Amino acid sequence: xxxxxxxxxxxxxxxxxxxxxxxxxxxxxxxxxxxxxxxxxxxxxxxxxxxxxxxxxxxxxxxxxxxxxxxxxxxxxxxxxxxxxxxxxxxxxxxxxxxxxxxxxxxxxxxxxxxxxxxxxxxxxxxxxxxxxxxxxxxxxxxxxxxxxxxxxxxxxxxxxxxxxxxxxxxxxxxxxxxxxx
Numbered sequence: 001x002x003x004x005x006x007x008x009x010x011x012x013x014x015x016x017x018x019x020x021x022x023x024x025x026x027x028x029x030x031x032x033x034x035x036x037x038x039x040x041x042x043x044x045x046x047x048x049x050x051x052x053x054x055x056x057x058x059x060x061x062x063x064x065x066x067x068x069x070x071x072x073x074x075x076x077x078x079x080x081x082x083x084x085x086x087x088x089x090x091x092x093x094x095x096x097x098x099x100x101x102x103x104x105x106x107x108x109x110x111x112x113x114x115x116x117x118x119x120x121x122x123x124x125x126x127x128x129x130x131x132x133x134x135x136x137x138x139x140x141x142x143x144x145x146x147x148x149x150x151x152x153x154x155x156x157x158x159x160x161x162x163x164x165x166x167x168x169x170x171x172x173x174x175x176x177x178x179x180x181x182x
Contacts, residue, residue, distance in 0.1 A: 033159070036067045039078030042120055045088045054083040054096035057103055064107040073159050075111055079118020086123065093124035097134035112142055114157055128153065 041060040043051035051057060067075055082096035083089050091099065104113060115138075117131050125131055136152040144155035 034070065034072045035159075036070065036072040036075045037078060038063055038067070038075060039116075039118070040080040042080050042083040043089070045083055045086045050088050052090050053099035054086075054089045054091050054093075055081065055100050055103065057099075060100070060103050061107050064104065064111070068108055068111060073112070074157070075108075075113045077113055077115045079116045080120045081115060081118070082120060084120040084123025084125075092130075093121070094130040094134065097121075097130060101134065101138075112159075114139070114142065114144070114155075117153055 041056050041063060043054055043056045081100045082093065084096070085093050089096070104111075115135055117128065117135075121131055122128075132152040139146075139152065139155060142157065144157045146152065147154040147156070
């Protein structure tokens, strides 16, 4: 299907997650579909009680429950899945990624989830090797198309008859992160 344009509107924000309804406008036909966007479910290391996994498991579970209720085509998770290595969080970055994936498997095993690496995923993993070991197999299974020299990081995703892109553009030198989904 060749998409000429589309209309997108936010349906409702739930538990920090936004659901989008998209109406495709093409020279062939128009159809409705939806996807969810969420991010930043990491624990807060400044609080008295810190989740040792680096994630805020209660919030992530609630978010995944709400997302599943809406039955979107996929969930784009825009980074800061975990806190990253920190003196107050005993789990290594690889263990934090594993804990995040365990919650996902338990709460939303049938949901297509497309994670994007945020700045907190670099704390303890500056070269991205733990990220690649943890998330590239799932991205490969979802048949994302990686951008040149960005394998495992920046990609586009093509759900049936649609195109969706993700760009990881975090830089250590600027200490800023930006992600674009189109």
